[in-house]
Amino acid sequence: MKKIEAIIRPEKLDDVKTALSDKGYIGLNIVGVTGRGVQKGIVHAGRAGQAYSVDMLPKVKLETVVIDKNVDEVVSIIQQAAWTGNIGDGKIFVMPVEEAIRVRTGERGDIAV
Amino acid sequence: MKKIEAIIRPEKLDDVKTALSDKGYIGLNIVGVTGRGVQKGIVHAGRAGQAYSVDMLPKVKLETVVIDKNVDEVVSIIQQAAWTGNIGDGKIFVMPVEEAIRVRTGERGDIAV
Amino acid sequence: MKKIEAIIRPEKLDDVKTALSDKGYIGLNIVGVTGRGVQKGIVHAGRAGQAYSVDMLPKVKLETVVIDKNVDEVVSIIQQAAWTGNIGDGKIFVMPVEEAIRVRTGERGDIAV
């Protein structure tokens, strides 16, 4: 099993969620994060509306654990659905998972995810 | 060392925290997440209270890094404490950790967690 | 590639962010978490201001994926910048990452982070 962590644009979350479920990938978690990368953002500051450039931007982290053979498909679904072509589209990371347990049944391994 | 990530019901968090500390497992972090799985949720919408079914539900992610020999015990404590038997109880994932450093002392390895 | 997860004091976040960018490490994500460890906290409760001791404290989790050869440097930058010497300074964990994909370009591997 692998854990796939995708840092994406918040406005693309709906598309990614839908793209995944359309292919039958239901289980996932999302977390709001603040990301730093090359992309910059603007804050309008003060009553006279001065603009600041900042480097921390709201992003969404989507996490899902999938069995090994599905990793490539899930990565590519996410990549396509999250893509805009502009700086700030984000990253996808794949990490090893040694064990998975379903709390409700105690099932372990691939069947648990 | 392993990192244990448990996605559980928010209302079970207290029980899980207590069960862990009762056995001496103090260190942990929790993050609010929004999870999708088989379980569904309801949103009452609008002034006339129409109900919608939604698939994103609030969950809690509990993360703790433990030394290898404690993994099984921690997993089973969490599983028992988080269990209700209904769909939506969540998952526990175990992942490898290569190194741990305690910021305060610079200690590394098992002693740091 | 490795993923570095650092649990630090919120008030040290600015210092850590700056220390990293000063050395050219830009990309990272941060998440607000609630941590439990040895450190305790106080809540003033009620109108008469009774103090409670609690064990859950606000922390920040900083996550960054770096190529293998930079792991040590990044760990030590974070450790130094996050250090106060008091209990509660936090931990840094290093975990394996098998693959990284840049959504915008589809680039994979070290070049993607």
Next chain:
Amino acid sequence: MDPVSGINTGDTAWVLAASALVLFMTPGLAFFYGGFVRNKNVLGTIMQSFIVIGLVGIIWVVVGYSLAFGPDVRDWGVIGNLHYFGLRHVSAFEPYPGGLFPTVPHEAFMGFQLMFAIITPALITGAFAERAKFGPFLIFMALWSLLVYAPVAHWVFDADGFIAANIKGLDFAGGTAIHVNAGAAALAAAFVFGRRKGFKQEPMEPHDVTMIVLGTGILWFGWFGFNAGSAGAANGQAVNAFVVTTTAASTAAMAWMAMSWWITGKPSVVGAAAGAVAGLVAITPASGFVQPMEAIAIGAGAGVFCFLAVQWRAKTSIDDSLDVVGVHGIGGMWGALATGIFCVALFGGNDGLTHGGGIDQLWRQALGVAIVAPYSFIMTFVILKALDLTMGIRVNEEDEVSGLDVSQHGERAYIFGGSGPVLGIPEAIPVHTDAHGHTDTAAEHMVRPEVGAKSH
């Protein structure tokens, strides 16, 4: 009472207090509506009410008041002339010569009417929440105020207006002139604006129900000024209007809550708030003419009818986003008719159906509604269509997804959501940079040296 001018300090004190109360309703409405929308649109929504205080606050004193309450043009009962343009001839010492509010200065009457002129267009904004372009929105409000509100106010409120004078419709504080009017306009607006992206696909739940209740509390409080102030004096009619206003609101809050309990299994807090507003709407035209026990009937009707209207609307594909039609349109209509049913000659006006007056007054009430509603609907439709064809009234899809706060105003409401509070990081508005490093230039020129990573 001043023996020469007829001005009475007690009456003036009450009208001043009432005017302040009615002004406060518009921020109240801003919160009521603001709570209902999604987080990303809360500032845009609040602004759409708030800025109307600015916009109509100028228009009305310059020209709107004169159109509504100036001496009648050609005695047609259709529109006032420009005699009061720029508030010329509006005395601070003598009463309004048109007969209304005879014991308070003319300028106080004008000020009280100003507050009505402000809140009425603001009510409509609920119909097109979360999708209006701000510039065209302002123009719409200005035109609506002059082309719809001012004439309708003349017809209904002014003694020379044809609804007041000829049809003899009773509208104490604005059921027809304000709520039916705004409700009909809202329906037209919902059609012209069209549905929000994601309508009936994504949940679009209130982002802050406490804000809705805050708005409701302010509205209820302010409505005492609205209704009891419409007596123009601290007299028995004002006192009775005060009591029936709160009674109807109480009953409607309970009724709507009961409906939601019955239908959905839980008594809704949002429903109780919406119900209170529906009750306040319905009692508005009747408040000078009915008695407390009848206010219970009017409130109960408002709670039930408006609930059903809103429930029915939710089954249609009409995106009247904050149910202006269901609450103000239907509530106002019920109130207008209920006035004809329950009115009693005690405070002036006529005896209605239940007081031996037959259906005469009910008929007049219906006629008033039947004139104002289509007028407002058609005018609103035409104004909005014209604006849509010329400038476009709706934000583009990307802006709608980002939300009005960022796209229309460049601001975010809260910095404590998400990771904000722990981290103290404002949620910045991303700059759109393409892969070649080209950046959205509108913003660029005013960007200061970076902050954040480089602080300290």
Next chain:
Amino acid sequence: MDPVSGINTGDTAWVLAASALVLFMTPGLAFFYGGFVRNKNVLGTIMQSFIVIGLVGIIWVVVGYSLAFGPDVRDWGVIGNLHYFGLRHVSAFEPYPGGLFPTVPHEAFMGFQLMFAIITPALITGAFAERAKFGPFLIFMALWSLLVYAPVAHWVFDADGFIAANIKGLDFAGGTAIHVNAGAAALAAAFVFGRRKGFKQEPMEPHDVTMIVLGTGILWFGWFGFNAGSAGAANGQAVNAFVVTTTAASTAAMAWMAMSWWITGKPSVVGAAAGAVAGLVAITPASGFVQPMEAIAIGAGAGVFCFLAVQWRAKTSIDDSLDVVGVHGIGGMWGALATGIFCVALFGGNDGLTHGGGIDQLWRQALGVAIVAPYSFIMTFVILKALDLTMGIRVNEEDEVSGLDVSQHGERAYIFGGSGPVLGIPEAIPVHTDAHGHTDTAAEHMVRPEVGAKSH
């Protein structure tokens, strides 16, 4: 002033404005209490105050007012008869024949008293915050209003009531009738409801202190209507009540803050707000009879005594969750006694202890408290016990953990917490589905086609 009816427009204007102010206090209380509870109970808590405006708003005009202020039954001074049932014989033009508010219409007096009748039961809700079942709660409020508030108001406020007429207790705006009464009921309620799950084990901190301050601001503002309105006229007594009210609140806010500073090392914002309310409570019965410098003494006493009471309560195992006993019970009692200490005959009433009147009035004050407090305690205890045995007054443990908002009202207050704001996802209420796929059926039948994953 109208020479025949004796009605004065200035007095009427003030009573109308004051009534609106007092109505606004109940939403203020809703926010004051709502800020104190945990996030998951904020709507339930706000609703418990808000819906009382609905519930008692009907009960009072139908029958409660007549019980409290109707002609005395058998001249026992215990309860009014049904002469004013449905507000029959309550004139909008003539004053109340019972002698109170002689220069304003009877219906205005009724409306002013209505607002008092609304807020008093709402005060009690703080004692059982975060755990009441909504249905039985409504019944409790209705019964309490009729069986406790109406008679006590008759005893204390009505000229024929035995506390006013025979004991000659002074209670200008309701220290005994309202605050001692609600405080005693709160104590009984805390006993019958029992402690919240997790009481003294988990922190149960205010989820929004700014909401507490908002509520305090509204309460302070509204309390001018409460106290200065109780003069029933825009006269010297009203003016003095206005000034002593704000003075006592200022002093008590400072005193409580100072106590918290001294005891905990930091000046508490919550404490300053709580102190202001305690001061407003304590000055209430005295406001028509004391002078500003004595209001400083009353306010200081309120700040210190109520702080100590709340601090002491926190050491007990009584879960009077929002300290209604400590603030309203103790504050009201102190105010009632302080009236006997500091009152001066200047505005009517008698001279108290410090004005050469001896302990006579102090004794009468104590007697009033000694009658009302046990009556309220016992009646409340009995009503709640009866409801508990028949329907159960408390939510079950699971619902308590989920919070009142979801379990009682099916709603969530905010969609910007947690991952909400970034993601725009409302926090849905989970459906309980067992492992075999059986779902909680109450909700099921009204579920529409799924949204979320399937949008677009």
Next chain:
Amino acid sequence: MDPVSGINTGDTAWVLAASALVLFMTPGLAFFYGGFVRNKNVLGTIMQSFIVIGLVGIIWVVVGYSLAFGPDVRDWGVIGNLHYFGLRHVSAFEPYPGGLFPTVPHEAFMGFQLMFAIITPALITGAFAERAKFGPFLIFMALWSLLVYAPVAHWVFDADGFIAANIKGLDFAGGTAIHVNAGAAALAAAFVFGRRKGFKQEPMEPHDVTMIVLGTGILWFGWFGFNAGSAGAANGQAVNAFVVTTTAASTAAMAWMAMSWWITGKPSVVGAAAGAVAGLVAITPASGFVQPMEAIAIGAGAGVFCFLAVQWRAKTSIDDSLDVVGVHGIGGMWGALATGIFCVALFGGNDGLTHGGGIDQLWRQALGVAIVAPYSFIMTFVILKALDLTMGIRVNEEDEVSGLDVSQHGERAYIFGGSGPVLGIPEAIPVHTDAHGHTDTAAEHMVRPEVGAKSH
């Protein structure tokens, strides 16, 4: 009107209502300012306004009022004597002998002035937001109230004050005495306090813009009491003041919004709110003397001039954090001068520049500003410097980073940020424990048995 005392119930009713409205402005200001600061400072900021109601609420009735409005010491027009110390000789039945508010009781006049005395020092707090130590802050407020506000109020408002009597400056409701005064003090405070840590390096954005709008709504509402109440009667001058107040605020909101639109490309919601306040400030001194069309000019000037002032300030290194100088200082100055330009003798006062009165009145207005501003600046500078040298007025850096809420008050505003809402965990204040286990002792002694992990 009472033929002997000359007291009029209608005028008294209006002054009472107006006083309540002005009191409500201070919580409104608390929210206006509270919304602007960062999450971690919101309680501290709200408290700095709220507690002034407590502090000055006592000081004023004890001695401040007498200094400001007591019989003139030696007829110098500089300060009142202690004749009204502890409100002795302040009648609840007879009017103020000094000639102001001749138809309402003296104590009502005192109460109305009390509300002005409260809000004025609270205005200054915006200049040193997010960094003041609470104890010294309280002392500063007390001293400023006595040494700056009381004498300036005497000069400007009291008929014997040298600005009113000799210079004959017109200041209807406090442009010079309140806004210029607070603005000049704010400038001095910004200098003495110095810049916030991170100023111009980190974004310091409003943490809740809806709270800003709430504050603005309350301020606008309350300002009717402020300006129209300053007529001291429910007369034509009050009515006109009411109308010009709202007109100027409307115009300034529009003007500021337009400026922000023009300069930054988006119409700012914060800007509209700030503009409304600027308009209210500017019309304050003029409201008794100008007509509605001129209020449009005054409002437009306020929107534009204050916007430019704020924009300019943002380019300097002065950390007047919430732009008190730009809004109240500049707005007040513009209002004072505009009074000289636009005033008309209609309601008393003189004819100004545009009404054929020449520059005479304008000159007097400028003189008033030229006296009050430096006096306030210098006194404030001296008081703060003295406090800084003796006790230190600023929190230390660590406390500034933690925020005022935690460091000064030991409280957190919200428990729904971050992981709070989902988890129901209050964000505790960390105890500082060094590596040897030594803990911050101040807190330790009152720590109760642990909760959290050990619950159940």
